Amino acid sequence: MDPLEDVLALLETRSHLSTNLLAGGEWAVRFAAPSGVKFNAVRRGRCLLEVDGVEEPLWLSEGDCYLLTRARGFTLRSGPGVVPVEAGPVFAKAEDGVARTGDGDDALLIGGRFSFGARAQELLLDALPPVVHVPAASSQAETVRWALATIDDELRDGRMGSTLVAEQLAVVMLVHVLRLHLAREPRTVSGWLAGLGDPVVAAALASMHEEPAHPWTVAELARRGAVSRSTLAARFKSTVGRGPLEYLTGWRLELASKRLREGSGTVAAIARDVGYGSESALSTAFKRVVGVSPRDYRNASAAG
Known part of the structure; x- marks a missing residue:
């Protein structure tokens, strides 16, 4: 198993899909701080995301998705200045898995959250920025778009086992989102996640995760990355924040x-x-x- 797979498996990662949001005209919905990691994807239209404690709002276009890695309140809106309504009453009136707000159907969002077992904050979430954004325009986002489209199809068609299939696909989407974020914004992550972006450090991490019970030495790990002991020790410490052993x-x-x-x-x-x-x-x-x-x-x- 590679380090990312190892950590997600250790944390018992699960997805929980929520009601879709259909909105039109001028609209804004205020959400309380979520439990777990919140995700949304824009299937149609565009909207503005504002997250408590994050200075700059983020415009989301069709095909974009995002993760919120902290328990912070947030607002989705059609544009600046629209007074938001609370999400609770809006979603309490949902019909056939769709909540509606505003006037029309300009924007459609699907979403949910990821829950984890113990230690998720320290092992994974603290290594990520508060908002992880994957724009649809990214050349590497094709797999994420496929996963989102398939989740949407499963939920809309309601075939046998559709909820299970959609939730498993959401976990697949999470892995791809993390991969893409590491590729696009390596400087926004820290710890072992940052180490995956350095081929020398990544080789050492992969070796330790493949055989954690092996009596590894720094010299042996350095050989895996074809560098000297001092080079591995320095790069590992600089990137991950602590030494290999x-x-x-x-x-x-x-x-x-x-x-x-x-x-x-x-x-x-x-x-x-x-x-x-x-x-x-x-x-x-x-x-x-x-x-x-x-x-x-x-x-x-x-x-x-």
């Missing part, structure tokens, strides 16, 4: 934490699986980084 420790403990939360396997077995030679070695690293022992962490998770 520090990152490896963190990733191993993320894997162990997930197993402990799920209650799968003994602490000794988990230690071996994630690259620690003994239960005591895992316990020492776990206490140092997480602050509690693996057993206490498991008990707290079960109680919670």
Whole structure:
């Protein structure tokens, strides 16, 4: 598995599609801060997106989509100066999966949200800007457009299993949106996501994610990227924000934490699986980084 696939799988990424929004004339809808990561795509027309705490509003055109990676309120509107109505009453009156506002059908938006398991904020969302925008005009956005069109078709036709198909396609769309954003705006991401944009660092990350239990050394990781130890260490630290082996420790403990939360396997077995030679070695690293022992962490998770 590559690092992006690994992290999304660890976080148990799921999509939840919401009611479509059909709007026309002069209109504006104010939304409360979403739970999870909100996404919308403009299937017809255009509108203005304003997000709390983001200075510049963003014009969205047909085929554009965006992700909101922070729990912030936002407003969609036909243009500046239109007084918004609250989203709750608008969506409460939805019929056949479509909420309506304004006068006419100039704009159509489909959307939903992505939910994640524990640790999503630190592992993924903090590495992204508050708004991730993929314009339809991007030469690399063809796959996103295909996913959006297929989601729209599934929801409109209502065939057997259409909701499941649409939700799985939304996760596919998320992966492509993240890929495109990394390609278009690499300087707006940080941490391991930024590392994926550096071929030397990406080779080291891929190796560690492929075999997290392997006793990696900086020299061995450097050979994967065909550079010296000092070059890898410097580029990894500069891009990811910590050294290669520090990152490896963190990733191993993320894997162990997930197993402990799920209650799968003994602490000794988990230690071996994630690259620690003994239960005591895992316990020492776990206490140092997480602050509690693996057993206490498991008990707290079960109680919670």
